[in-house]
Amino acid sequence: MTRINEPLLQLKDVTAGYGAGLVLKGVNLDVMPGQIICLIGPNGAGKSTVLKTISGLLGIKGGEVIFKGHEISTLSSKQRLGLGIVHVPQDRSLFPAMTVWENILMGAFILKDQKLINERIEQAAELFPIIIARKNAAAGSLSGGEQKQVEVARSLMLDPALILLDEPSIGLDPKSRKLVFESISLLSKAGRTILLVEQNARSGLAVSDRGAVLEAGRVALVGTGAGLLEDPEVSRLYLGASSK
Template identity: 50%
Template sequence: MESELESELAPQATAGQAAEPGPAAEPLLRLTDVQAGYGRAALVLRGLSVTVAPGSVVCLVGPNGAGKSTVLKVASGLLKPRAGQVVVDGVDVTGRSPQQLLAAGLSHVPQGHSVFPEMTVAENVLLGAYTVRDRSEVEARTDFVTELFPLVGERWSALAGALSGGQQKQVEFARSLMVRPKVVLLDEPSMGLDPKATAVVFEQVRRMRDAGTAVLLVEQNARRALESADVGCVLDLGRVHITGPAPDLLADPRLAQLYLGGRPKEVS
């Protein structure tokens, strides 16, 4: 049966889709016609296609059960697709292991808090470079992340467990960048955070993008995430039903009514 979201938004999907990137903006990450599920259960992703261009934040939003987190698990190698293709910077990496996907340039920050609370901020961050043997390279990466996230440098010797939830998320972001990824995959980064911490987290997402790292973001706080993204994708029933510039999705009254919880903000 066709979902409410599909029936309301599908007629606009083609017209509203973002243009395919040209030769100068070849996607860093492309998932094409991906089908995936867990065990013998029915498919969660049913022919999903998503692209992430250099220098962009792409946000996946949709109702619970739409398959948002499953997209990130497929992209990071935690879940092998049953069909379809995953391409990173022009290289087909479909079905490869998480370690191989990390080496290919994908860094995954999972849902919830993943810091080790009894280790220092420094120890948590440097875990992200455990495969890097060149000490000077590790030092260069450390300088980069502490400049990008000043709080990480300020609390370098503190126990990670003593930090607030929002501060711990910055430590996770810093750790993910220690491998110099092409794309960072963020799963619900604002989960459990208060509005002030959430605002800081999305500011850090933009800083990562501005520093040269593309981001594929899954977020339940759809309106806040779309305000920080360049491209938005609305998922339902395991497919992308509409995609386009994030500001356009925020201004779409049908999307606001069906999913964002009210009327769109008026543009002054």
């Protein structure tokens, strides 16, 4: 049971990396229930790595990952999925030759109850009508923005407690990008808790309750989304290129 004023997820002094060196050098971050927090920072700062340590794709070398008050860093990614932590990765992750509908069902693979699956699909379709409108299309035939929407809809099949969204707007044209950020706002209004990583910092912070800046493997700054948007240093370093 998580109380409303307690973090749903806490990273405490998390260190992690891929070889001998560390990419994350002591990351501290709180994600509050029902909020969107946007993690920004330069390429290679370790943003995707942070998400991987939460979903369990990467083990940590030190520190703690605490979800609903319990340390979860020794759990497998499947066990964390079972706890309701879903990860929508940076790269496209749909099965391109399968239909949209089949891809959506893949997101429900650990569910046995067909009635529940149908209910979840109906709920997801309220936010993402495309999963019905294009249900028989091969996923690979959809545009990048449409595919992202299907990926996010798929992540809703397990009624997730926490959604990790890695650069959902990357590589999209302005119209698709707008659609993706509108979808994120809708998810937020539906009460979802989201940790969003965004290169498009201006749009990411604008839809977020809170923001955090990751620099060289540490969280250098946290604040409200609006506060970071107004911060001159953040603006100078991270908002210039995304104002286009």
